[in-house]
Amino acid sequence: MTQTSASTSRTTSTGDAPHRPPRGLLELIVFVVGTASLGAEIAAARLLAPWFGASTIVWANTIAITLVSLSVGYAIGGRLADRNPTLHGLARWVLASSVFFAAVPFLSAPFLRQSVRAFSEYSGGLFLGSLVGVGAMIAVPVLMLGIVSPYAVRLKVDSVEDTGKTAGRLYALGTIGSLTGTFGATLALIPLVGSQRTFLVFSLLLALVSVPALRGKVRVLGIVITVAIAVLVAVPPGSTKTVTDAGRVIDEAETEYQYARVIEADDGTRVLELNEGQAIHSIYRPDDFLFGGYWDSMLVAGFGGGTAPQKIVNLGSAGGTVARGLTHYFPDVEVDAVELDDKVSEIGREYFGMTSDRITTHTADARPWLQQSDERFDNIMLDAYRQPYIPYYLTTKEFFEVTRDRLNPGGTVTVNVGHVPGNDQLEKVLTATMRSVYGEANVWRDPVDSTNTVLLATTAQEDPRDQLRAADVPPDVRPVADDAASRLEPGLDGGTVYTDDRAPVEWLIDASFAAVAE
Structure with missing residues (x-):
């Protein structure tokens, strides 16, 4: 068997000199x-x-x-x-x-x-x-x-x-x-x-x-x-455009987990966009703490339990919009802000006013942090997304069992459910899974807008609507609590209980987008 070996080469027909590549x-x-x-x-x-x-x-x-x-x-x-x-x-x-x-x-x-x-x-x-x-x-x-x-x-x-x-x-x-x-x-x-x-x-x-x-x-x-x-x-990598339809880009970073940018409008409003603007994760105005949408609902939902929350953990705190509002309006509240991406927490401190000494930031994954914590909380807030997905291990029965074990008597769990307009499959799954832990009558929904529903689970037996209406909140927050109480209704039926063994949340979310795109 005769052939050219790796260490030799033929003279080309165009007259190139013989070329002998290095050995190896x-x-x-x-x-x-x-x-x-x-x-x-x-x-x-x-x-x-x-x-x-x-x-x-x-x-x-x-x-x-x-x-x-x-x-x-x-x-x-x-x-x-x-x-x-x-x-x-x-x-x-x-x-x-x-x-x-x-x-x-x-x-x-x-x-x-x-x-x-x-x-x-x-x-x-x-x-x-x-x-x-x-x-x-x-x-x-x-x-x-x-x-x-x-x-x-x-x-x-x-x-x-x-x-x-x-x-x-x-x-x-x-x-x-x-x-x-x-x-x-x-x-x-x-x-x-x-x-x-x-x-x-x-x-x-x-x-x-x-x-x-x-x-x-x-x-x-x-x-x-x-x-x-x-x-x-x-050459340093190129940056994105410095001006968008929403305003001027004042900071941007490719973090270990995602692309983040801060956009400031002419009126001083700042928003935090992650992953090229699929969603707004935090919002800020210098002298404002209420912004409508699910942020306000999460701000007051913890009052739907049997006690006024004082010790709160925010799993997926992003730039700290809710944590900032809580520490402004409620002087006794302490917030543990758990965020996987330390750069996002840094952005929150620099651009979104997450500077209260009653906010303790933790760079950690939500579930492992909660499992390892010895603290007990009055309200556990979950808002952890890598758009458009919520991590599957935050949707399972085992996870909500951990949340129940970390709650004080009368405590609440509030979950922001992001979804495409008109599709409630993820909400139904989370509702069924939370009910398997908290009981059939103890899971409620606040349909805030077309893309966000806040789910509320409580260990208390009182009607959360009555609790919200009776909550001792500042005058600025009173209309927010009353509006949330008027929207609150029992959770939807029809979902499947997810477990650590089987939680096809990506399939569910992809199917919801495909259904809307048809």
Whole structure:
């Protein structure tokens, strides 16, 4: 069996001088390609997360795109290797993949923003089309990387007897590279330089290892591409537009979990948008503490129990709109503000007035924090979303059993249920699950507006409407409490009880959006 080995190359028909790549270069290419393929999968999921969250569905789609692309690449790579069994031929594909990898974070941004716009408008076709566009951009460079594995085996095998050993060694090397890319992206690159530069770093590595195997003018092109990518790595990532329809962007950040920005209107009103404006998570005006909507309902809902709340925990406090209102109107109230994203809490302190010494912030995940806490509370407020999803482990019977165990006698649990207009499936599920813990008659609903319903569960036997009307609240808050009492009604029937073992909340929410988009 005669073929060109990885360490030699033929003189081209155009008269290029014989080119002998460095020893071990093929193995290095295989390792770097493995690093880039899985590292890019992590970076791709990170790229999508600020717009679509990091649910199991998003991860499943990202993994599926990667696996399908690699499979197609394997099939194509075998054919290409038989037609042109040279390291130069292989390196051209690696160089091409580096160019596509460098382009992904820049070309995907318009598609992602269009997807979010369609998502907020419930335009299913546009949403899916934009998402497919992003998937295609990720798929192309990964497909090119898939070409490398069979190509490398074809170049490395010297005899049929060595095929199994050679293939096994190369695939092991590629897998080690994949592990390196996975942990390198997760533990180092994304936290240190961000998702955009993570793509660029992998792109630069691919270009660097391809250049020594290239020849003639293609090698010169490879050097130019490598230098260009290196420059892009050095350039700070671009920011979003500084002016929106809602006002001026006065701060923005890509945090560990999401993209956050603060927008200030001409009248001084500030809003906190997460993930490109799918929802407003906090609102602020310097001399105002009531803003309508579910914030006001959450402010007074705790008075629906048997006691006036003094010790409150806000799970998912965001910029602290409700916590700020509570400590302003009720001088005896203490609030534990639990927020997973410490940058969001920092934004709350800097821009949204979450500065009271009676607000204690905790950077933690809601359920683990509550489970580990020894405190007892008069009111547990839940408003934890990574739009459009609520974490499944905050929708289960086991979670609400934890809330009941952490309540003082007569205490309440209030849950903000975000939903698309006209769809109450998530509310029904949460109602049924809360009833399984608090009892059939102890779960109530406040249909605040078309996209938010506040659920109230209480350990007290009194009618929460009477409690709200009788609550000792400041004059400014009296109309808010009366309005909430007039809206309050028994919870809806018809939901399924979710458990830690089975809580398909992502399916439920996706189905609700699909139903509206039809």
